[in-house]
Amino acid sequence: MEVYDFKQVEEKLKRFWEKEGIYKFNSESKGKIYSIDMPPPTVSGEIHMGHAFSYTHQDIIVRFHRMVNGTVFYPFGTDDNGLPTERYVEKINHIRSKSVSRAEFIELCLKTLKEITPEFIQGYKDLGISADFDVYYSTIDKPTQKISQKSFIELYKKNHIYKKEFPTLWCPDCQTTIAQAELEDKELDSVFSTIKFSCDRKDIFIATTRPELLGACVAVFVNPEDKRYKDFVGKKAVIPLFDFKVPIIADKTAEIDKGTGVMMICSYGDKYDVDAINRHDIKPRVILNKDGTLNIGEYKGMRIKEARKKILEELKKNDFVKEQKQISHVVNVHDKCGTEIEFIPTEQWFIKILDKKKIWIEQGKKINWHPEFMYKRYENWVNGLEWDWSISRERHFGVPIPVWHCVKCKEVVLPKESELPVDPLQIKKICPKCGKETIPENKVLDTWATSSLTPQIILNLSYGKMSIPLSLRPQAHDIIRTWAFYTIVKSYLHEKKIPWNDIMVSGYVTVGGVGMSKSKGTGISPKKILEEYGADALRFWAAGSKLGADMDYQEKDIVTGKKFVTKLWNASKFVFMNLGGYNCEKPKKFVETDTLFLKKLNDLVKSVTEAFQNYEYSKAKLEIEDFFWRVFCDNYLEIVKYRIYNEKGDKKISAQYSLYNSLLTILKLIAPIMPFITEEIYQEHFKKSEKAKSIHISEWPSYEKSSKEEGLFDFMIDIISKVRQEKSREQKSVKSEIILYLDKPAESKLAKVLDDLKSVTNAKEVRTGKFGVDFV
Numbered sequence: 001m002e003v004y005d006f007k008q009v010e011e012k013l014k015r016f017w018e019k020e021g022i023y024k025f026n027s028e029s030k031g032k033i034y035s036i037d038m039p040p041p042t043v044s045g046e047i048h049m050g051h052a053f054s055y056t057h058q059d060i061i062v063r064f065h066r067m068v069n070g071t072v073f074y075p076f077g078t079d080d081n082g083l084p085t086e087r088y089v090e091k092i093n094h095i096r097s098k099s100v101s102r103a104e105f106i107e108l109c110l111k112t113l114k115e116i117t118p119e120f121i122q123g124y125k126d127l128g129i130s131a132d133f134d135v136y137y138s139t140i141d142k143p144t145q146k147i148s149q150k151s152f153i154e155l156y157k158k159n160h161i162y163k164k165e166f167p168t169l170w171c172p173d174c175q176t177t178i179a180q181a182e183l184e185d186k187e188l189d190s191v192f193s194t195i196k197f198s199c200d201r202k203d204i205f206i207a208t209t210r211p212e213l214l215g216a217c218v219a220v221f222v223n224p225e226d227k228r229y230k231d232f233v234g235k236k237a238v239i240p241l242f243d244f245k246v247p248i249i250a251d252k253t254a255e256i257d258k259g260t261g262v263m264m265i266c267s268y269g270d271k272y273d274v275d276a277i278n279r280h281d282i283k284p285r286v287i288l289n290k291d292g293t294l295n296i297g298e299y300k301g302m303r304i305k306e307a308r309k310k311i312l313e314e315l316k317k318n319d320f321v322k323e324q325k326q327i328s329h330v331v332n333v334h335d336k337c338g339t340e341i342e343f344i345p346t347e348q349w350f351i352k353i354l355d356k357k358k359i360w361i362e363q364g365k366k367i368n369w370h371p372e373f374m375y376k377r378y379e380n381w382v383n384g385l386e387w388d389w390s391i392s393r394e395r396h397f398g399v400p401i402p403v404w405h406c407v408k409c410k411e412v413v414l415p416k417e418s419e420l421p422v423d424p425l426q427i428k429k430i431c432p433k434c435g436k437e438t439i440p441e442n443k444v445l446d447t448w449a450t451s452s453l454t455p456q457i458i459l460n461l462s463y464g465k466m467s468i469p470l471s472l473r474p475q476a477h478d479i480i481r482t483w484a485f486y487t488i489v490k491s492y493l494h495e496k497k498i499p500w501n502d503i504m505v506s507g508y509v510t511v512g513g514v515g516m517s518k519s520k521g522t523g524i525s526p527k528k529i530l531e532e533y534g535a536d537a538l539r540f541w542a543a544g545s546k547l548g549a550d551m552d553y554q555e556k557d558i559v560t561g562k563k564f565v566t567k568l569w570n571a572s573k574f575v576f577m578n579l580g581g582y583n584c585e586k587p588k589k590f591v592e593t594d595t596l597f598l599k600k601l602n603d604l605v606k607s608v609t610e611a612f613q614n615y616e617y618s619k620a621k622l623e624i625e626d627f628f629w630r631v632f633c634d635n636y637l638e639i640v641k642y643r644i645y646n647e648k649g650d651k652k653i654s655a656q657y658s659l660y661n662s663l664l665t666i667l668k669l670i671a672p673i674m675p676f677i678t679e680e681i682y683q684e685h686f687k688k689s690e691k692a693k694s695i696h697i698s699e700w701p702s703y704e705k706s707s708k709e710e711g712l713f714d715f716m717i718d719i720i721s722k723v724r725q726e727k728s729r730e731q732k733s734v735k736s737e738i739i740l741y742l743d744k745p746a747e748s749k750l751a752k753v754l755d756d757l758k759s760v761t762n763a764k765e766v767r768t769g770k771f772g773v774d775f776v
Contacts, residue, residue: 004569006534009680014125016683022694023130027463029071035462035470036062037455037500038131039483040077040139042084043113047123049553050476052526054506056542057617058474059129061504063672064612065471066130067700073466075135075458076121080113082139082398082447083174083336088112089397097396098175102425102442105396113140123527128535128675130696135461139450140399144457145421148450149402151490152391153414155351160493161391163412165347167267167274167284168390169332172292172304173339176394177348179446180387181482184335187328194260194322195315197237199248204229204237205322207259209329211315212308213266215242215296216287218277221263224250228261240320241311242297249280268343271386288342290394304342349392349401349443353489357382363488366498370615371548374477374505381481389486391449398444400424405439406431413438452486455499473500477507477548504615507550524553536674537561543621543673564625565677568670571633572681575659578644582660584689587653591643592752594658596713597636601627601662605703608669617673624670632666635717635760642759664690665701716753719746719771723761726773737762737776741769 017023036058041051066072079085086097086105089112097105121133137144155161168177190209197204197220206220220237222229229248236245246265253276254263265276267284277284287296292304299307315321332341353360360382369375392401400423404413411433415422424440431438455468468491475483484503491499511524529538540561545551590598604627611620640655647655664686671678675696682695692698719742727736740763742750747768750757758766764776 004566004677004680006536006565006676007531010126010128010535010676013676013679016679017130017694017696020693022696023066023074023132025073025075025132025135025462026071027465029465031071032069033071033073033466033471034062034065034069035073035458035466035472037458037470037473037487038074038077039475040079040137040451040454041120041124042088043078043080043117043120044084044088046120046525046527047127049509049524049526051123052127052529052538053509053542053545053551054474054476055124055127055129056539057506057545057547058472058504059127059131060539060543060617060672061472061474061612061615063130063675063696064700066696067668067671067698070697073135073458073462074131075137075461076124076129076131076133077137077139077454077457078117078120079139079447079451080117081450082444083176083393083395084447085109085113085140086395086397087174087336102396109397110140113138126530126535127526128539130675135458137457137461139447139457140397142421143460144450144453145399147453147456147460148399148445149415149420149422150417151453151456151494152402152445152449153417155493156412156414158493160352161349162352163347163349165345167277167343168346168348169387170290170342170344170346171334171337171339172288172290172342173337174334174395175290177346177390177392178334178336178341179390179448179482180385181381181448181485182335183332183341184338185330186333186338186340187330188340189326189328191312191324192327193312193315193324195240196320196322197240197262199232199235199237202232204232204248204262205260206262206264208264209327210266210269210308211311212294212299212304213264213269213287214239214311215294215299216266216268216285217242217246217264218267218282218285219246219265219280220248221251221254221265221276222248223252223254223256223261225252226254226256226261241314241318251276251280268345270343274343284345286345288344290344290346292342304340346394348390350388350390351449351489351493353389354385354387356492357385359492360485360488363492363498367488367500368502370502370504374480374503374548377477377480378484381485389489391446392443393446395444398447399450401441401443401445403441404429404431405441406434406436407439408436409434411438448482448486451483452490455487455491456494468495468500469498470500471502473503475503475505477505480505502615505548507545507548510550510552513552529558533558533562534565534676536565536677539673539675540564540621543617546618547615561674564628565674567629567633568667568674568677568681571628571637572663572667572685574637575663576685579656579660582653582656584657584660585653586657587650589650589654590658591651591654591756593639593713593716593756594654596716596753597631597639598658598662600631600713601665602703605665605669605701606705609700609703612672620669621673624666624673628666628670631713631717632662635720636662639720639756639760643756667695668698668701671695712749712753715746716750716757719750719757720760722771723763723773730775732775735762737764739764739774739776740766741772741774742766743770744768746771 062074089109171178194205194207217239232248233250235248237248266273267286268274287294289295294302294307364378402415402422411431413429429438455470487499537558541557608620643651643655667678679695
């Protein structure tokens, strides 16, 4: 094949890898196993650039360790239970889950997943992800449901789980409770209105952005140090429009310098309202329904924003608004849909985490964070926790909470382990305590309550070969507060261990410094890039990101990757054109230039190996790229041409040995990043001489720690570069013959490589003197 056809090669090699089981987990391996707790991607059509970006990073590390250790355990999973899947199924089927029965919607979800999952997984194979796709799980399959429900039962029996009615973070759009970790900050424009309340015929003003909650007002707070309102404390304020009275209470949480200094306490506007009502034991007045509508007076059935607009109009009409101004402020929204969250009292299940903050921090410190500063994000999240972990959801498609409630004696009835997985809605239970009928729990577990068990889920697939802690958790930085934290929590609560030894944190892909978004027209399809440039070029681009850092997408970086592929192909063709008759023998005596070059290559192997060991794939990529272009192609190939073409014996064998082994080493070093081109060259040229069936299961290049090249090779390259510059400046051909002038120190230093220096520069003669070039 004269020209490298990446499409043909990639299809051929994907079949080869699958047929030969190159990436299959060897359960019979006796050696050390490198195990990866891979992030199960959410099934949602085709893979996006974020997937291509972060999964390339982890695959680079996996491929490196496969070559170093010989055995890796790298299963593949998909996250397909819970809210993200529900919303996707709703979208593509033009339906709302609440409009049909739970059984009907679950059936639709499973049918949709069956249709779209194979193509979704194929996207990862096309990217060159070297997982063992035969060791597969989904977060909704029966074994996973069993593990998830078993976890719930175990933690409930250990008193780590409780159920309580509490003002819970609630998404009116998704109509489910959410956890603190699912909140995002969003800056929104709003109207800040100063509204007139009355107390004993005197006016008292309160500034708010949420007039629709006037009907939910249960108290008014003023600071006890605020002299303006001293006479109001203990009295009652009349709520405008709604005409009921609430107590005026002295409380230090009312900030004297904020707004009017008077604070309206509603049930519930935010977490401060929740705290205030609990502290003062005030009876709440809840006016919001779960669907985001009001349930009070003439505003009954109106959605929040509609009611806000109507109430403001009424307040103005009745002269209750003193002033208004437009502001921009940050509000909490649900990360799945962007809807502003509310606090609505609901009965939910929680895992106790607030009482163990010190433990979570201690567990986090035991893990090696890459990059190290990401640990601080974890620690800050733990220190900022304000609620226990809400694990129940008001949805259809998820792992059912395995509980029945006795109507008479209030006993919580749990299934036997042999009954798992179980859906309480499908089975009737009699209370073992009093013999009465029970009510099945209709809530499902939050998807993170299952995803936090991925170490246990994949160990269930590992033939009993491994245990916690696993070797590596790769993930993006945005889910440190969810996936990383919750997994650490579950691992400790179940096993008193850390889940993995190392955690590798990737960044985001951005466009113009802003996160990619299909809705904003900045989404870029990896599928199109794969079709136009190939997987190696895309992976080469992804490897340019510093670990933990976001990276802006630039098409020119993909083009650079494709150029690298072409150069690697052409350089390999050149090398093997000149290895005719070479039988992999070692010369009895090496030419000094080759010795120096191989030492420099040794330095590269050492540096790249250490970079990969430290998860610094971008550093490894840069060093390989620089060596290949500048040292190998631009200089070494040119230096040895004369000996390859004209010499015999050891001088030629020395060059051939160095070419063969250096190219093979370069291929192995870049193989974790660019698996297709390296495999193709290996199969085409090296397979007949090497033992390994694939370059990806060949041994990683070894290196001598003490054999550091002292700079003579670089000095030689520097002289060659200067000669080329002189020829270019004089507009002479690179083949132009010259007389080369070197000063005595340089001439002495280059004595052992002078023959190669003369041949590559086409110097007829080397004379002593100040550096210069005379053209013959």
